[in-house]
Amino acid sequence: MMITLITLSLLGSLASTKAQTVTYTSNAANSNLRIPPTGSSGLTESSIFVDVTFPICDVDVVVHIEHTRTRDLDVDITLDAPMGITDPLVRLQHDDCGGTDDLIVTFDDSATISLDGVGNNRALCNNDGISVRPEGSLATFNGYPSSGFWTLKIRDDQDRKRGELLSWSVKLTRCGDGAGTGDPHFKSWAGEWFDFHGECDLVFINSPKFGHGTGLAVHIRTKARYEYSYIESAAVQIGDSVLEVGEYVSYLLDGVSNAELDKMDDKYPVTHTEVNSKKHVFTIELGEGKQIVIQSFKDLVSVKTVGASAEEYNGSQGLLGEFGTGKLLSRNGTVMTDADAFGNEWQVRDTEPKLFQANRFPQHPVQCTMPSTERLGRMLGESTISMEAAEEACEHWGDMKDQCVYDVMAAGDLELADAGAF
């Protein structure tokens, strides 16, 4: 039992794995292609067809090229899809690596090493495990839909040697829906889960470009209770309209309590469904089936997006990270790796619009109130609910089961397992 508790308490750190990355690799028909020297026939092209459509958060490209003079090569990648990138050809490398045999690397925007200007160097150019920065930016594709033909184009611009494209892969990371739920657990656009237990008002999503400048923002208000914390209310602003949802079905539309729900900003339909006496669902329709869904279960509130794409969230920042890269960025654009620091970074500042009608302590510049982790651990060990009972009640939560078990035990409330935040 102790071991499980320790595992659960690790949820507080930021996962570094890319939860939503799929690798597509060239198959027999588009592998082992000859790369002729200039003068013969020029360009070698190999296409991988991706038939699944999702907004791209990150692209990496792995190449296995056999060639006795790598510096004779220019390697580019493009995505042939109807999506309006003006110049979708991204240069991976050209004329680098001198006379190194073979080019075997992963091109990754976030790599620290660049091949630019590198001469004969097997460790950098022919190294199955190495990631190098491409010359162009693979982020060119970020936010755009993934589907279509991804084509690698290789040109040998010297008339000396020939080579072969053995195989290659494109690794696509999906920007998915984001969420904030339970204790509270957050799921970033790139599918990373993390916890933040501070009590304060937080910028969940800030998407100023939404609706051609109408703007969309979501703030959440967290609250500590005993030794755990939860989302007490959420406020969604679209244009001049604000919907605030709090505990036990209390809600305000444009400051009016229990107002008749119709449309936000005269355009986006909002509905309220009572699932049962404890559970209520508010849905804001953003068009084409895309939604923001706020649920309340007794006094707990959760928020999630449905069908998120660059159309609504291009460049959006906040607790869900930056849409289009999925990175957990600070306000000044640095990548953050500590969940507590990241949460505090997105506390609603005193220079930002306040979406909640009533102020509640703490308000910036007073910092978020942080719980004592020591007390949190002791509390879980002393939970009135047994681990076995919690696990049984949470079985139907699938990959969210651990978070559910944690919440049920921390709150000492088995009913929480029925909240079905997702």
Ligand SMILES: *[C@@H]1O[C@H](CO)[C@@H](O)[C@H](O)[C@H]1NC(C)=O
């Ligand atoms: C997102 O916005 C940037 C900057 O305005 C633009 O260059 C890019 O094409 C947009 N991406 C998508 C997927 O719409």
Ligand SMILES: *[C@@H]1O[C@H](CO)[C@@H](O)[C@H](O)[C@H]1NC(C)=O
């Ligand atoms: C950027 O923000 C981070 C997080 O708040 C901070 O630690 C860092 O000092 C800031 N960097 C600059 C250059 O302002």
